[in-house]
Amino acid sequence: MLAQHLGEIRGLRQRLERSIATNDELRVKLEQRLRQSDPNSSEHGKEKSSVRSKKQTNKHLLSTLASFSVSANIYLTADDEKRREDERKLLEKLATTEAENLKLKEELAAQDADHKGMICWVLSAKLGTHKLVV
Numbered sequence: 001m002l003a004q005h006l007g008e009i010r011g012l013r014q015r016l017e018r019s020i021a022t023n024d025e026l027r028v029k030l031e032q033r034l035r036q037s038d039p040n041s042s043e044h045g046k047e048k049s050s051v052r053s054k055k056q057t058n059k060h061l062l063s064t065l066a067s068f069s070v071s072a073n074i075y076l077t078a079d080d081e082k083r084r085e086d087e088r089k090l091l092e093k094l095a096t097t098e099a100e101n102l103k104l105k106e107e108l109a110a111q112d113a114d115h116k117g118m119i120c121w122v123l124s125a126k127l128g129t130h131k132l133v134v
Helices: 002-036 042-127
Strands: none
């Protein structure tokens, strides 16, 4: 999901960059035409208006991309923090489980020693030696 969001952001950024480049090229061409044309003609006003409109569109696209990037970063940061918290909890649980496992091994070793001692005592009783071996 993270990769998908990053891919979307990259795609939007590339689209915006192409749009800006196209807009810049068109503005240069328009400026060249304006220099060549009569400054009093009505075409000059229309072209100037078109340039203004394209600049506003560019600003809007940049604003939209910035807003989307901020939202994506907030989402990804929150998701990353949750993942780190989950990892911390799992590590704590692992440490607790390992400690319990060690305690159980020690108890099992103690019980095993007790059983061996009882077996020795029973065998010695049957053999008549009655020695207590621990």
